[in-house]
Amino acid sequence: MNEWAFTLCMACVLAGGLELLMPRKEYEKSIKVVVALYILVTVLQPVQEAFSGWKELWPTQQADAVDFSGYRDQLEQQALEEQLEQTLAAQGISGQIQVETGPPLTVTAINCTEPERVKTALRQ
Known part of the structure; x- marks a missing residue:
């Protein structure tokens, strides 16, 4: 409590000294507000120090x-498979496409009747 009273007194002295050093007319209202x-x-x-301990009363854990x-x-893999199957269907080729992601992207055609046309269509 003594520390707080001393700090308050020093703040008042500092504020008073600051008001004496500043020009009165132009900045008087601004200085008084500050x-x-x-x-x-x-x-x-x-x-503020009394309320700073409130965070410890209800600890919150981040999920x-x-x-x-x-x-x-x-999802990207499924979307790519669907898009490739639609591309083949647009060219009249039936079958399923299986995509395996990884360092090399592998596309496999399953149950396709025309493997050569599938290769050409997929490379395009």
Whole structure:
């Protein structure tokens, strides 16, 4: 408490000295507002310190981050398979496409009647 009273007195002395050094007419209102806010913050410092312990009363735990990259990769793989199957269907070729992602992207045609046309269509 003594420390807070000393800090408040020093703030008032500093504010008074600052008001004496500043020009009166042009900046008088601005200076008074700043000085009043400074003194108010100094007065409320113990209140802020009292409330700083509230965070410890209700500890919050951050939820672990969920990694959706595998799910995203699977969706991209399915979308690519569907797109390639639609491309083959547009050219009149029936069959299923299986895509394996990895360092080399592997596309496999399953149950296709015309493998050579499939290769040509997929390379395009």
